[in-house]
Amino acid sequence: MVVTYKYVEIAVVSILMDYFNDSTKENQRIAAIVTNIQDGLSSLFVVIVSLISEAYTGYYTMITFCTAASIETSASSTKPSTFRAVYGAIFFLALGTSGKKLLEKFYEYQLKEKIKDRHARSGSTENKKEQDFTDKVLIKSWLYAPFVVGYVIIICFAFISIDTTYEHWFRLAALLMGGTYMLFLVGSVGYSREELPIESNLHKIYRIFKAALGKRHEKYPTSPSRYYWKDSKRDRSCEYREGVRLLPRVPRLFRWLDKAAILEVEDSTASLELQEKNEKLCTVKEVRDVKSLVPMFYLCFAFFGYSLLLATESTFFVSQASNMTSNITTNDNDISILILIMEASSDVTRFICFLIGRAFRHFKKFSCIDNVCNKKAAIARIGFGMVCAIICSLMAWQVEVGRLKVSKQMLYEDGRNSTVALVPQFSTLGISKGLVEGGIGSLFHGHVVKSMWSFDDAYKELVIGSGKLMIIPLVLCIPSWFGDTLNSSRLDKFYLMLGILNAAFLLVFCYYSFRYAYKDVLPQDDPAVEDENVDFICQSSVGIDPKTIILTQTKY
Incomplete structure (x- = not known):
């Protein structure tokens, strides 16, 4: 399947510009726009299918949908088509090509699981550092092996084929994709299924933004104890101008995300759990995780x-x-x-x-x-x-x-x-x-x-x-x-x-x-239009320790 996707990427997707110019009799500008729409949609679908597979379906199910779309597009492109029909085809082609990333991730996961099982059965006592180095090089080599096979196939068809047309490339792509997908299904009994998370990262981001927006008018607390630390250590906070902030630093536009972890005055344990369940309060760890993306x-x-x-x-x-x-x-x-x-x-x-x-x-x-x-x-x-x-x-x-x-x-x-x-x-x-x-x-x-x-x-x-x-x-x-x-x-x-x-x-x-x-x-935020000189103090949540105070003056 990985080899076939590589073939489709090089032999089909890469020549779409030339295909649109020749088959539809349109000008270069229109062909370039359609090709870039297809490429842009493909990138968008990679984002969508990766998020869906991570949260709900797993890699295996989404690979099936993407492969079906790729087979349908390659098969329908073997016949001459009007340019309007091409607009419909690029949607399914973009969805089909987005499965390549999922398949590579799935393949890598299977290799890691197989190596892990092999070590468990052999009970190897080899040096862990040496073993880790060997395993990662072995996995990477196996990941690149299908690409090499795909390159050999492309070279053979490019130099050996005498009268190759676009329709021949598309028809062969459809046949290869269908055949290798059958092999993919046959091997499904031996696959290790990945465990889906209880909560997706996308929903976690949604919760934090929702909680922070609900508390957007609140002031920053003057003490780290006013944050919802839950089971994490009360560290890595800093005093900055009007209150205590959480690290890591982020640009000014997103520093209000800290408010998602602010506690109300005199909250009981039961009240905290209820607020967390109702998505009105998030832990400091969750806020930090999301802030690291910014x-x-x-x-x-x-x-x-x-x-x-x-x-x-x-x-x-x-x-x-x-x-x-x-x-x-x-x-x-x-x-x-x-x-x-x-x-x-x-x-x-x-x-x-x-x-x-x-x-x-x-x-x-x-x-x-x-x-x-x-x-x-x-x-x-x-x-x-x-x-x-x-x-x-x-x-x-x-x-x-x-x-x-x-x-x-x-x-x-x-x-x-x-x-x-x-x-x-x-x-x-x-x-x-x-x-x-x-x-x-x-x-x-x-x-x-x-x-x-x-x-x-x-x-x-x-x-x-x-x-x-x-x-x-x-x-x-x-x-x-x-x-x-x-x-x-x-x-x-x-x-x-x-x-x-x-x-x-x-x-x-x-x-x-x-x-x-x-x-x-x-720990300073993006100063933007702040004062020219900013003083800030990093402190732990249990008080200010003279040994851990970092007093820095930064001129922007």
């Missing part, structure tokens, strides 16, 4: 330029390849090979980063002693990835400038109008994806509490999907850049703008990551 959502604005570049991957990059001379294969299947090069570069980069990270943690000499070190590594990884995004944009700019010159002069001997010229920008984009998206996952796990880690895929899709939808207004509002055909467009200007945007947002990322994601030891 800085990460602020940080997602720094990836806007990167997400715009990703939106060009399946649209204008593909349009470039379809309008250039095919030199990689003899069957005009260069687009699939270019996408394969990009995906392979991304997966290889992620695997190398994983091995380096595991090696550093494995050897005691280089091991990180705290979570800050892991955040530093993730921030550096994302930074290098965004630099690669800048390089990719500039490469695409130069290739498009050369292609426009060649197209005007109708000269092809210099090779600049060949698809081979696109290999560097696709490879660099793949490296950028491997660094940035892998780094986002590491930073998310390093900053957000473990109970909220189920949101990691949803967060990454939110970052990526925003650019795929935001590029649509650009296409509509700047017709001089995005013409009806590639030769009437000025994509070189667009790619240059992407390079400048990614450079600017790299600086924004550096600011936000160090302001909110890296420096998580100081």
Whole structure:
């Protein structure tokens, strides 16, 4: 199933731009908009199905729904269709492709359970650190094995097939998806079913916002004892201006979430339990868990330029390849090979980063002693990835400038109008994806509490999907850049703008990551329009201990 999803991603979804242009006889702008709508919907569905599977159904049931949608879309696309029918098909295609993330999570969970059972049966007394290192490398290797098989299948079909049409690719995708799903069902008796939580994280967030809004007019307490600590330690609070706040720090817009844990005067134990049951009171631990998500959502604005570049991957990059001379294969299947090069570069980069990270943690000499070190590594990884995004944009700019010159002069001997010229920008984009998206996952796990880690895929899709939808207004509002055909467009200007945007947002990322994601030891909120100099005192809930007082003056 994982192999089939990889095949569908490269051989079907990646060529939709070219398919819309050829089959529907529409112009490039409309085809780009439809393709980005499909990509944006796919990211949105990843968020929806991951939340539903986590809270209600589990992975297995949602994978079934997504696979059925993918089979139906691939089968219906084998016949020529009007453009109106295409609008209906992209909904089911987006739902189908969203199952890939769920399947990878399900596959990883099964591997972990099998290894855990093997250790339990063997009663291994091997060093726990050595065993943990070996197990994680083994799991990661098994996770990447289906991708390698998928790449081999794509290469075989791209170079061996003589007269391949879009309908052949779609028909084969439907047959492969149906066949592998039958195998998936046969193996269901051997699967380990994951336990569903008593309460979903999404409902927890809803409870805290509801309770905080109900107490929005209350003042912050002057003592930590006025918070509902329940069974947790009364620590990590700070005195800030008008009252005591809870750590970790968050931007000013969300610091009122602390009010969800404020106690009423003279509340009895029975009254507290009743308020908690009626969703009018939350514990300090629950509030902290949700607050750990807030800085990460602020940080997602720094990836806007990167997400715009990703939106060009399946649209204008593909349009470039379809309008250039095919030199990689003899069957005009260069687009699939270019996408394969990009995906392979991304997966290889992620695997190398994983091995380096595991090696550093494995050897005691280089091991990180705290979570800050892991955040530093993730921030550096994302930074290098965004630099690669800048390089990719500039490469695409130069290739498009050369292609426009060649197209005007109708000269092809210099090779600049060949698809081979696109290999560097696709490879660099793949490296950028491997660094940035892998780094986002590491930073998310390093900053957000473990109970909220189920949101990691949803967060990454939110970052990526925003650019795929935001590029649509650009296409509509700047017709001089995005013409009806590639030769009437000025994509070189667009790619240059992407390079400048990614450079600017790299600086924004550096600011936000160090302001909110890296420096998580100081309890001050976002000062915004506060006084220029702010004094604050961190204290424990049992009183102020002179040894634990931290008095800091920060000038903003």
